[in-house]
Amino acid sequence: MMKKFTKPGLYLLLLGLAVAFPWLKFIGVDKYQIRIMTLAMAWAIAALSLNLILGYTGQASLAQGAFMGIGAYSFGILAQRAGLNFWLALPLACLITAFIGLLVGLPSLRTKGPYFAIVTLCFNVIVFKVFENWTWLSGGIQGQVVPQPAFLVQRWARYYFVLGCLVLVLVVMHFIVKSLLGVTLMSIRSNENLAEAVGINTFRNKLLSFVVSCFIVGLAGSLLAIENGQLDFTITSYLYSFYILIYVLIGGAATLAGPVVGAIGLYWLLDYMKKVGIKGVEEFRYLIFGLILILVVIYLPRGVVGGTKQFWEWAKTRFKKKKTGEVLE
């Protein structure tokens, strides 16, 4: 009863905080912080996309960075060079990403476990090398200019647009996870052979999950491109695949909130370490970041959100047991 009431309440509170964020000047929210938050939310969308294929379907795709870059470049090229309308270019960019995801998924999803991770990683390196060397496509070192439509010129407008996209993606994920498709995907995650045996077409479902995940990460890439106003080939780097993976696992895989918490939290943390201004920290911040990764993965293997949930359940059962125990005695 209590839980039913508190959960939506918590979500509404967080949403309210996110909406109010750009106006919180009195606690020191400035232009720069709004920008960081906008970028962090775009990364959160990317993390959610990986959560679908990794967290719920159990297939560790290490090509999310490549697909994010493909989405970003598709949008940039469609909007700038082809001069397409924003509302046409954005969905088209996501669709192109999803289509390339389909082409990649067809051969690579035949492999399982670590093989799949390596195959997708290899695809990412190929995409990176192609964007690095094919300057017509990527614009070389100057990169590709990304136009901002008139209604997104304002910083706060971009903030709310990305926030809206994040909420939309979260809602879509919620419905996927609660639907029959979500259950099917999770059954593939827990035991692929068994799922196959009870008549689930595992390959088709994995492919569907992969393609949807590519669509979403294409959106994340486009949003990043819009916020930055320009792009270069480094956005396709496999390092970003690693970072997205880190956001998901540190936040908590297979939870809806985990990837969002992981992405926004870690993005802030890294930026904070950059800003602290102590010379040593600026140079060595990835040293601390690496250490945090190792410690979290050892001591909180289910991520921050998963760990908190586990602790909450543990506390609740312990509390209840005591209570019922007293009654019984």
Next chain:
Amino acid sequence: MSFFLNQLVIGVQIGSQYVMVALGLTLIFGILDISHFAHGHLYMIGAYLLYIVMVLGGINYWLALIICMAVLAVAGVVVERTVYRPLRGTPQINTFIAAIGLILMLETLVRGIQPKALSVPKPIDTTLRFAGITMEAQRLIVIVGAIVLIVLLQLFIKRTRLGTAIEAVAQDREGASLVGINVNRISALTFAIATSLAAAAAVLMAPLAFISPEMGSMLILKAFVIVVIGGLGSIKGAIVGGYLLGILEAMAIAYISSAYKDVFAFAVLILILAIRPTGLFRGRE
């Protein structure tokens, strides 16, 4: 023809480096189920250690080789104890995250201390000419050194009790611990062997190229490709795959394009796995 032969020698030399790194990785990844992505960065540490011992410390190259292998063997054991052992029994992806953490730490540390690329002098600075082949002596040292190490590793695994124990753990971890093999000790030993092999590769290769903090990143990706093509945990597969990839790459640089040289390895892997989803050789499932 002599151009082709020269490229072939370069290919075998690149392949020797790949084999030494991939052998260690196939032991760790295939046998212990750890996606040890930091293996390439331990290789990088080996190269920097060589710089410290040989250039700054003024010690002879061959003695430095042994020192580097020994120190890195210890480093491998330390990594296994502190980072990977607490993660045993958790999903493999967790070891992957820990490895990325380790990569970030090692690379940032080295770059923070010495951001510039360094070079190491060649121990024997001559050029050999034989039957139309022209090559630096160091290339021959890499090729011969790799063969010696491969043979030693094979002898160790096939002929000694400890080596047989490694093979036993590879085949069946629970079974091995049931018959009294200390799996923890074997795990540490595997790391020691693998990391000292990587150090040997780094020391042999260092005089031929610059050493830089990110030198291990592309190498480890290729080593993973080799391990997967060769079949997880298959030593034979790693050797064949490593030499094949080296030769393929040298030929691709010579006859197709050097800008895309790194793409071939990964394209070949995708092609092979699309046709045979579990690799060319029968590895462990």
